[in-house]
Amino acid sequence: MTALERRCRWLLRAYPGWYRAQRGEEMLTTLLEASPPGAQWPSPRDTRALIVGGLRVRAWGTQRPGMPASLRLAVLLGVSMALVWYFAGSLGGNILFQLWIPRAAVLNPDLSYYEIATDVLALAAVAAAWFAPRPVVVTALACVAMWAFYVAAWENPGGWVLGIRPAGLLDLMAVLMCGRQRLPRSWLWLAGAIFAVNMLRVIMYLVPLRPVHDLIYAPLDFAPWLILGAVALWAAVDARPAIAMAIWITSSYFPFELDLGSPYKVWTWQWYLPAAGSAALAAAAVWRLRRQAVL
Numbered sequence: 001m002t003a004l005e006r007r008c009r010w011l012l013r014a015y016p017g018w019y020r021a022q023r024g025e026e027m028l029t030t031l032l033e034a035s036p037p038g039a040q041w042p043s044p045r046d047t048r049a050l051i052v053g054g055l056r057v058r059a060w061g062t063q064r065p066g067m068p069a070s071l072r073l074a075v076l077l078g079v080s081m082a083l084v085w086y087f088a089g090s091l092g093g094n095i096l097f098q099l100w101i102p103r104a105a106v107l108n109p110d111l112s113y114y115e116i117a118t119d120v121l122a123l124a125a126v127a128a129a130w131f132a133p134r135p136v137v138v139t140a141l142a143c144v145a146m147w148a149f150y151v152a153a154w155e156n157p158g159g160w161v162l163g164i165r166p167a168g169l170l171d172l173m174a175v176l177m178c179g180r181q182r183l184p185r186s187w188l189w190l191a192g193a194i195f196a197v198n199m200l201r202v203i204m205y206l207v208p209l210r211p212v213h214d215l216i217y218a219p220l221d222f223a224p225w226l227i228l229g230a231v232a233l234w235a236a237v238d239a240r241p242a243i244a245m246a247i248w249i250t251s252s253y254f255p256f257e258l259d260l261g262s263p264y265k266v267w268t269w270q271w272y273l274p275a276a277g278s279a280a281l282a283a284a285a286v287w288r289l290r291r292q293a294v295l
Helices: 003-014 017-034 044-062 067-100 111-131 134-155 159-176 185-206 210-220 223-234 240-258 269-292
Strands: none
Touching: 003 017, 003 044, 017 044, 067 111, 067 159, 067 185, 067 240, 067 269, 111 134, 111 159, 111 185, 134 159, 185 210, 185 223, 185 240, 223 240, 240 269
16 A cells, blocks of 8 residues: 555545445545656645545534434433533542541431432433433433432432432433434543543542642643533534533533522623523534535
């Protein structure tokens, strides 16, 4: 295999695998025949045409289920991201609670064990949305939703207010899972990145060396912005994760608005700005999704 052929094959990866299987060899032969003798690289014009063409085919592939199904998958991804963020953070906090707080100093020391069990079950149910049979996932999500609400209500008299978010999101995900299309495996990295960020926070708290803690923990605060930037760039190929990102951001602020007695319920621009940003992101992503349907 010549250097030119190897580089042309690498550029053809801009196209999805099913497209390369059907037309990859034909496109490769055309590229090699169009290149001058002794060329080591495809021409800039051919390179640009391959990349743009690959992005167009990938964007078209996201619309094969249809606009309603694409929106359902986007909402399903957003709900799963919100659940992973919530339960991974709760799991990390409960692990730290068990390691740092003396058992004798806690009024109900066994409660955190129930919360850890809830966190693990919820994360497993969300992960199953990519792998397990649909009826199993729907049943698991509904059961974990009832258990999560019960544990939140048991924690304190007002716990049911904070229990609305995880239980409601789990129930919503169970309903959305009843559709025909499943979550694409190419979206799994989003949930994995969110889980990894929260778990790294726990690990950094346990690191005794302060310089190492500051060096690694501080960038974790910017991880959601990095994910947002990656999703924004990804919108050129698939706008549905950007819609999911808007749902994730909204779910982070909505529960505080439900709690009328919460000290965080402050009607200032700090609360309106995330809501406006989420609405703008969702509107731009839906517009892009409609454009991708005609590419």
